[in-house]
Amino acid sequence: MAMVGSNTRRNRWLGLYLPLVFFLIFLLFPFYWMLIVSLKPNSELLDTSVNPFLLFSITFDHYAYLFTDTEFVRYTLNTFIVTVGSTVLALSASIFAGYALGRFRFRGGSFMGALIFLCYLVPPTLLFIPLSQVVSNLGLYNSYWALIFTYPTFLIPFASWLLMGYFRTIAIDLEHAALVDGATRLQAMRHVVLPLAMPGILSAGIFCFTLAWNEFLYALVFMGSGNMKTVPVGVVTDLIRADVYFWGSLMAAGILGSVPVAVAYSFFVDNYISGMTAGATKG
């Protein structure tokens, strides 16, 4: 720690409290803004003579509007289906892939590990055009399957890499003992390794969930018509209207759309980076 020894009060203020206040304002102000706008009556919102940072009266009209006059509920349902579907698919494939990469010694093993890592770095903007052709040739366009099958392309590389690192931290002797006791490889994996790897699998699952929930471009191009939109796409394409009265409901949708991932992350904020670097530092 660079601040060891700076125990005087003045140093504590300069080194901790003031920077902390700066970061809190800089990083959290947009969320504060979203929240107060979502609760502000339109009359107050559009009156530039009153202080816009304060809330003089509260209304839930903007939230009510989302539920009664827009497809927001449907979009949330779409997002859940796609997110859960792609997470389950990606996680199942990744448990096996991560186990193979982390546990087995085989020709081409480390090359495959590197290749899968490189897949994680392929951005959607590079692939969305040919992928849209593949999706429509397979007859998946504007269906849930379009995203359930394409999201794993960026979920699997991340999750396999993370799980590969995690499986390596589990003592191999435990597994060998099970094998010596007559278990098959699959039995040993299921009864010995997987229970011990649960925290890693959970981290990978939550991370997949948030990545899938946040994805925008594939959702926009492959599933962006009618009521098949996801929350991020639906909010951006439907709620921004030509008049000026949309801000309240737009910010309300922003708040509601952020809640699921914020909750998911809050459970494992400490695991997050160790998870991300587990594969990296042990690869």
Next chain:
Amino acid sequence: MSIITTEQPGRPVIPEAKERLLVRLSRRESSLAWIFLAPALIILVVFMAYPFAYGIYISMTDAMVGFAAKNFVWFENYQRLLDDPIFRKTVRNTFIYGFGTVPFKLVLGLWLALVLNQSFRFSRVYRAFLLLPWIVPTAISSLAFLMLYNGVLSPISWVLVDWGIIGDNINFLGDPVNAIVSLCVANIWRGVPFFGVSILAGLQAVPDELNEAAALDGANVWQRFWAVTWPVIRNITLIATLFSIIWTFADFQLIYVLTKGGPANSTHVFGTYSYQTLGQTFIGDAAAISLYMFPILAVLAIILLRYVRHD
């Protein structure tokens, strides 16, 4: 597929038996490994490798959305783009956006990590909240910025007008220079927590005793940082930087929500210009635009892979 047929469960195993078992296991491991890898590989080949190759083919045709007929034109699309003024601006913007924001993210992220690494009450709560910009869907947080940058309702303009610093509201997104600066600020905002948390993870490995010893020897904060802290967090910092450059380089959502590449096509990056071109049905050109990212991404990815593997 029972591996051991002769051994009885629970029977004490002599070392040679274990040895033989492991040899037999490693022989089987190779084929089992490929079976385990198969589901992941199938998905990656069908939805990533094949589309990538197909994209290269599309980028060399004059294909248009809705027309079946297309001709193979070799590198014509790529060549024509080099003379396209919007594409040139796109390349310039992408470099400003991808590389220009990194020093700010790095310095602020490092500072954030050093602040959060101190012990104080509720530090875990602060850490969780300060990570929010990076967690929340970018499309959604960009909406907050859309309002913060609004010509009429911007609270930033409101404060500056109220304090008498400016006379009129700032035209954040309507002016080419203002627009790109505004995009960079929003991007920095989103990226700082990622740097902060990555570096913070690295800081956990800095030995406190070493720091204290250096302090006793009279090293000041700055000297201690370079001698003790930096060597430990160097690698994770480089890895975070490369990740950030790659993501920013290939960004789409933030720019799509805030400017859609405007005003007058002045803030496009590869992703948004490619999307816009696709919307004009020129799918061959659109594919070529996005594939122009590939060489730069490939170089960054290979450097990153080397750091990650040798860490």
